[in-house]
Amino acid sequence: MIDAHAHLGKWFNFYYDSGDYSSMVKMMDKIKMDSAWISALMGIGPDYKLGNEMVLQAIRAFPDRFKGYVALSPHFPDEMQEELDKRFSQGFIGIKLHPGTHMYPIDGAGYLYAYEFGNKHKCPILIHTWGEGNVRALAKIAMSYPDAIFIMGHSGGDLNSMILAADITDGADNIYLDLTGSAMYNGIVEYYVDKVGSEKVLFGTDFPFIDPRPAIGWIKSSRIKDEDKLNILHKNAERISKNI
Amino acid sequence: MREYFDINVMIGKPTVVQLDKWLTIDRLSVEMDRFNIKKALVYHSYSRDYDAHFGNIHLIEEIAECSDIYPSWVLLPLDIFPLNSPEKLIEEFKKNNIRAIRLFPEFHNFLLEEEIIGDLLAPLEEIGIPVIVSPNKVGWKDIFNTLKNHPQLKLILVDLTYRNSSYVFPLLKRYKDVYIELSGYIPFLGIEGIYRRFGAEQMVFGSNLPYKSPGATLFYIENADIPEEAKDLIAYKNASRLIQEVKI
Numbered sequence: 001m002i003d004a005h006a007h008l009g010k011w012f013n014f015y016y017d018s019g020d021y022s023s024m025v026k027m028m029d030k031i032k033m034d035s036a037w038i039s040a041l042m043g044i045g046p047d048y049k050l051g052n053e054m055v056l057q058a059i060r061a062f063p064d065r066f067k068g069y070v071a072l073s074p075h076f077p078d079e080m081q082e083e084l085d086k087r088f089s090q091g092f093i094g095i096k097l098h099p100g101t102h103m104y105p106i107d108g109a110g111y112l113y114a115y116e117f118g119n120k121h122k123c124p125i126l127i128h129t130w131g132e133g134n135v136r137a138l139a140k141i142a143m144s145y146p147d148a149i150f151i152m153g154h155s156g157g158d159l160n161s162m163i164l165a166a167d168i169t170d171g172a173d174n175i176y177l178d179l180t181g182s183a184m185y186n187g188i189v190e191y192y193v194d195k196v197g198s199e200k201v202l203f204g205t206d207f208p209f210i211d212p213r214p215a216i217g218w219i220k221s222s223r224i225k226d227e228d229k230l231n232i233l234h235k236n237a238e239r240i241s242k243n244i
Numbered sequence: 245m246r247e248y249f250d251i252n253v254m255i256g257k258p259t260v261v262q263l264d265k266w267l268t269i270d271r272l273s274v275e276m277d278r279f280n281i282k283k284a285l286v287y288h289s290y291s292r293d294y295d296a297h298f299g300n301i302h303l304i305e306e307i308a309e310c311s312d313i314y315p316s317w318v319l320l321p322l323d324i325f326p327l328n329s330p331e332k333l334i335e336e337f338k339k340n341n342i343r344a345i346r347l348f349p350e351f352h353n354f355l356l357e358e359e360i361i362g363d364l365l366a367p368l369e370e371i372g373i374p375v376i377v378s379p380n381k382v383g384w385k386d387i388f389n390t391l392k393n394h395p396q397l398k399l400i401l402v403d404l405t406y407r408n409s410s411y412v413f414p415l416l417k418r419y420k421d422v423y424i425e426l427s428g429y430i431p432f433l434g435i436e437g438i439y440r441r442f443g444a445e446q447m448v449f450g451s452n453l454p455y456k457s458p459g460a461t462l463f464y465i466e467n468a469d470i471p472e473e474a475k476d477l478i479a480y481k482n483a484s485r486l487i488q489e490v491k492i
Contacts, residue, residue, distance in 0.1 A: 013407070014406065014407035014408075014409065014410065014431070015409040015410055015431070016406070016409065016431040016432045016433065016434070016437075017431075017432065017433045017436075017437045018432065018433060019432065023432075023433075027432075027433075030467065030469070031467060159262055159263075160262075163262070163263075182405060182406055182428070182430060183456075184456055184457070184460050185262075185263070185455070185456070186263070186265050186453070186454060186455055186456050186457045187262075187263035187264070187265050188263065190263075191263055207432065208432040209406070209432070210406045210430055210431065210432065211406070211430045211431060211432045211433065211434055211464065212432075213430075213463055213464045213467050213468075214430050214460035214461060214463065214464045215460070216463055217457075217459045217460045217461070217462055217463020217464060218456075218457055218459055218460035218463075220459065220463065221279075221457055221458070221459020221460070221462070221463070222457070222459070
């Protein structure tokens with residue numbers, strides 16, 4: 001299994017017992033998760049540079065278990081080039097954008113360099129989306145950067161937005177629908193596989209923000225073929241990482 | 245495979261149906277077989293979305309032939325409920341083998357204030373019948389206030405989220421008759437954290453069917469780093485004990 005939407009560290013407005021990378025690896029061993037693609041919660045919060053440094057420490061401690069997303073802030077667009085060059089030279093594989101915490105529009109100018117970089121390097125850009133507006137905005141942006149791989153984080157989050165995400169991205173080669181989310185709606189996995197195909201759906205958990213085990217049970221118990229489960233849980237992420 | 249007792253199931257067609265997820269008795273039976281759920285505590289969508297007692301009566305009729313399903317009635321404050329006294333309520337509980345209650349203040353437009361709901365909660369507390377509520381919809385402050393007035397009330401909290409530990413920990417510490425249903429309570433290492441602090445006696449399995457798949461919570465419990473006996477309590481025994489302890 002590859003968790004294409006994971007994190008690292010703690011979060012300011014709710015409690016969980018542990019968010020360090022050692023605890024994460026211990027859980028990954030238990031549930032047989034091969035690797036997790038992580039961004040630090042610090043990175044989508046107050047200090048993206050410090051967050052990226054935390055991710056680097058995790059990667060260096062467990063290079064086979066973690067791959068890194070470079071978190072960026074649209075409030076510091078002039079720093080993006082330097083940060084991306086630095087982190088990709090350190091082995092990071094993608095970009096993480098969180099328009100929600102940064103309170104910034106997906107199609108705002110502060111993100112444009114990140115999209116251009118993703119397009120040039122054919123790397124994944126994981127964007128947190130919540131609500132129909134975010135879903136539509138990402139779908140539109142993705143058309144302008146056809147070589148970037150857009151991972152629609154949470155696929156819009158609420159059920160109506162998740163359904164819309166499948167409906168409007170069906171046929172888009174460079175958009176993957178991310179299953180990450182605490183709601184784990186009954187039937188959405190089956191709907192996605194039927195609508196866009198299992199090749200365009202990614203497994204993610206928000207781990208350690210959220211425990212990864214329920215999401216695994218949700219997907220494994222869904223009424224889809226085993227080969228579709230394998231695509232979602234492993235093969236799609238593997239294919240993306242090989243093409244960067 | 246471990247046996248499960250699901251305390252959080254709705255049957256019937258709700259007002260909003262998405263992805264065709266609503267349950268008839270036959271559909272529920274398929275799900276129960278699939279996940280080895282041996283018993284279920286069920287309420288009716290009509291009780292939540294139309295009229296509480298109309299749905300309650302409908303529920304009894306629908307599950308009449310089902311020995312593995314317990315009815316959970318939805319109640320309102322006695323001032324606005326057809327069974328408007330504790331005596332009438334308990335008589336009907338006996339007649340229909342009612343073993344749990346659900347309250348939907350957020351749907352049914354009432355408050356969990358003592359002046360409004362106190363004369364209903366007092367007899368429920370007295371007979372030890374579990375009362376199921378959704379604190380994130382009701383408001384956590386109202387849960388704490390309710391328990392100050394009714395400290396022996398057997399309260400099962402459902403629709404929790406991974407963000408709720410700051411409320412859950414003090415409640416479980418102070419009130420041994422408060423239980424959490426696990427389908428939404430999924431912070432990292434959540435089950436292990438509750439077990440380490442409070443033991444396994446205050447956790448129960450619930451699927452939140454038809455909105456969620458039982459597979460998620462089953463996998464969570466089965467892969468928890470706690471003793472097998474603790475998993476048995478969470479999966480089945482705690483709920484079974486709660487149902488059997490009702491004094492009617």
